Amino acid sequence: MQKLADFKLPQFFNYPPYFTLQPVRDTREKQIQLWKELILDYCKSQKIFLIGVEEDFPLFSNSAIDRSLSHEARETFLSAIVGEGRAEWLDKGHRKCLVLWHRIQDWADIILQFVRDNGLEDSVMTVEEIRSGTESLGTELQGIDRTILMRALKLLENKGKLALFKGTSADDEGVKFSV
């Protein structure tokens, strides 16, 4: 198996046909399924949150077999993931895609677990601290995309588990937990 920065690529990545969008419906569906899983797994392992359709995403081309996914193919696969609810288009033109290899609800649960593990109930943290503080080193929350984090925090706020607030204008956004 090939490796892409510590990530084990599946066998099909080396088969040229998989890089062409298949016309036959059944084959295409199987192809889409494989690519969906590959993209999600890869993003999860590399902690990638954003995919630009036009960009040089490592998965989109395999130089060993001299093949790369066409724009249409990329869009098809990403749309399939969006359809499943594991991603979102950030713009109407389908150029940027926010990958939710954890759903927003999953992220919310991860945050709650994080708060419990570190005894942060009834305490105040800055949003930046959640992303890059000492407590989140080594957890899933390290380096999480800000948009996704804010969404998850808003979700928890609606449930009453925390409150988002701002101090003076110079301060970070703050979160007060009360799980």
Place this chain on the structure above:
Amino acid sequence: MGNLFVKKPKITEVDRAILSLKTQRRKLGQYQQQLEKVIEAEKQAARDLIREKRKDRALLALKKKRTQEELLKQVDQWLINVEQQLADIELTSKQKAVFESLKQGNSAIKAIQSEVNLDDVQKLMDDTAEAKAYQDELSAILGEKLSAEDEEDILAEFDNLESQLIVEDMPEVPTTELVPEEPEKMDLPDVPTKAPVASNAETTPTKRKVLEEPLEA
């Protein structure tokens, strides 16, 4: 924090203060990193300048590095102060929480104790002691009477039982004695054919025997 009306936790001034401090901490951390980079760069620049034999420029670079290093020391100190204050706030709020809990506990004890009056308890104990003493006396009196009455009753019952048993015993004896007599009675009719006088003499003594024996028992 437990308020029924508001779903989310309330933000207090303390929270804002903590937020401010944490933000400051992060920003100071970033400033530290920035200074470290500049120091490194100046060191490198000084090295290069010395190599190029431009002593005065090199000295300048070193002076700049020195200023940055002083600044870094100060930022380190500020950072320590910020961390210290954060820890103090945390400690104080915990102290307050403990104090509140103890206060609540104290009120609870007072409330329960107020329901039980000390005088009432004393009165209750006295009443109980009185009742117990009365009971003991009663038992003592009852106990004496019983022993005198008991004796008479028991003796009476004993005599009763005795006479009952005697009456019960008597009827039993005849049944066992009667059985061996019957075959002799059956024989009697035969005897008269030979010597009627002799048989009569025989029967009467036996009859007498039957009548007498129950009385002897």
